[in-house]
Amino acid sequence: MSLKTRVSIQEKTVTYDNEGMPVTxxxxxxxxxxxxxxxxxxxxxxxxxxxxxxxxxxxxxxNNANLKVGNRLLYGTIELPIVYVADYRKAMDVLLNxxxxxx
Numbered sequence: 619m620s621l622k623t624r625v626s627i628q629e630k631t632v633t634y635d636n637e638g639m640p641v642t643x644x645x646x647x648x649x650x651x652x653x654x655x656x657x658x659x660x661x662x663x664x665x666x667x668x669x670x671x672x673x674x675x676x677x678x679x680x681n682n683a684n685l686k687v688g689n690r691l692l693y694g695t696i697e698l699p700i701v702y703v704a705d706y707r708k709a710m711d712v713l714l715n716x717x718x719x720x721x
Contacts, residue, residue: 623654625676626692627684644690652678654693657713670701674714685710 628644635641657675676698678685691698691714698714 622651628690672713673716676712678710
């Protein structure tokens with residue numbers, strides 16, 4: 619039995635202020651449920667040949683176009699940038715990094 623986790627998908631928007639400096643904002647575009655698990659670099663390398671920093675893995679039953687690299691998941695106050703998506707049509711396996719988390 620697995621526990622479902624509710625997360626928000628956020629999309630980045632970059633605008634520019636009066637001085638031409640970029641201003642990044644994140645907007646929640648959807649909430650969904652899936653299974654969020656701790657996951658490490660060694661497993662990502664072993665399972666996918668993927669060498670980027672990975673801290674979590676999110677399983678989603680179904681297909682969702684918003685689960686893509688460049689967006690992020692928000693779980694409580696933890697920001698989880700999407701670094702890789704494996705789309706199996708009826709399910710998606712999403713690898714996540716961390717940001718905005720101390721430690």
